[in-house]
Amino acid sequence: MESKNEIVLEIFKDISFSEKEIAFINSKFTKMHFKKGDILLTPNTYTKNQFYVFNGCLRSYFINLEGKDHTTQFAIKDWWISDYTAFFSSEKAVMNIECLQDAVVYQFSRESMNHLCEKMPKVEIFFRKKMERAFAAFQQRILEYLSLPAKERYLKFINTYPEIVKVIRNYHIASYLGITTESLSRIRKSIH
């Protein structure tokens, strides 16, 4: 079992904190347990929370007007997940977040994030750099979607995220890659 102190050190690795700072940060995180199939967020609701994944696997997805399911993100241990358009603005969420496995997450609100950033410049730096990496990774994913054939994107996905591939279903991979499950089956057959 992790202690609350350990979770702060796990999330903000490489940053040194005093005992007092750790206690202050701890007070901003809420530990939550979810079961496979549980829903953490639904569209048309306001969200002021993001979730740090301690264990388990979650995904955010979006259903378009034609009913097509697009997976925007998976999250396993040490990842964060939210509907970030809603989280960073005053707009309603358009995404769903669901648990693909039983999960333990730490909920962290926008207000707490701003509060910590104001109080501790080292936390501000941490979140700025995290945002930069997230933005770069997201942009790269879109460019790959526009430039690589589905087979290449599948190979890249399974090589980059072997831990995620172990726990999700083909349906989820297809939804992440933007292809049908039938296309995914054909790709897998052509490889093996």
Added chain:
Amino acid sequence: MESKNEIVLEIFKDISFSEKEIAFINSKFTKMHFKKGDILLTPNTYTKNQFYVFNGCLRSYFINLEGKDHTTQFAIKDWWISDYTAFFSSEKAVMNIECLQDAVVYQFSRESMNHLCEKMPKVEIFFRKKMERAFAAFQQRILEYLSLPAKERYLKFINTYPEIVKVIRNYHIASYLGITTESLSRIRKSIH
């Protein structure tokens, strides 16, 4: 003509600086003049710069393996532009940046950005919030691409960015919306 001090105040509006801070920030920005058609960035090169647009219009775009041109971003006065995947990582650029109009931009390096953020927490906050808004806006654009018909996306684009529409060509709008110029013509005829 803007003075160098004015440009600092324009970029970091709402932040108060001392004269000394303004001089320090000024030293990190390099003013550059470009002509319509000039190229600021090409793929397969390293870039450690982003550009603040003082005037003019630029676009970043990406050409996929089939030769299809995808506009990732337009930038007019008070916008920033770069290949952010390359800018925030040690990867080579995959995008082009070109001037669609004569432009005056202020070049600002990754190193200078980190330096300013380290020295001035208020600049760190400014860039964290800018990244949050950029990430949210980019995610929203992708979701719209996945969810809205081309006609809706076109109407949204011309209503949201009337200043950009004035100075770009149909070819660029189509490339931004991910449709052919023929489809764009059909959409425009169906509206007018």
